[in-house]
Amino acid sequence: MAKAALALSTLLLISGCAQNSNNAASDTPDSVTSTGQSEPHHQMTDQWVGRWTGVEGLFLEISKDEPEGPGHYLLHMRYGLDADQIGTFEGQATAEGIRFKRGDGPQLLRAGDGKATGMKWLLEKEDCLVVKTGEGYCRD
Structure with missing residues (x-):
């Protein structure tokens, strides 16, 4: 039971980190992105x-x-x-x-x-x- 709880906690932690990094990338203003591309x-x-x-x-x-x-x-x-x-x-x-x-x-x-x-x-x-x-x- 302890292993299952640890695995579930790890999975939640990893998915939370992945979600935050996706949000950070999508929060980048378009002007910054287009300037970098040009x-x-x-x-x-x-x-x-x-x-x-x-x-x-x-x-x-x-x-x-x-x-x-x-x-x-x-x-x-x-x-x-x-x-x-x-x-x-x-x-x-x-x-x-x-x-x-x-x-x-x-x-x-x-x-x-x-x-x-x-x-x-x-x-x-x-x-x-x-x-x-x-x-x-x-x-x-």
């Missing part, structure tokens, strides 16, 4: 900070969003010729590039070359950022 990605995207040029006066200016922390950016861009196709958007580093949202939906800014932009005027460029075919920005 940490390696922002090293690549930090190199994109600055001005990028598109065609016909289109541009992209990337700056760090310091209050939000590493891996967060502000993207000021003219992405079309219409008057409402300009704005500043919040972005976050991912393994693929910088994710952001604007009026035409969620977007991904990724590294590419002139060919990836799909625009003949940028075809010879090697250092570009592409949102989608027909929208890209390059550096000389």
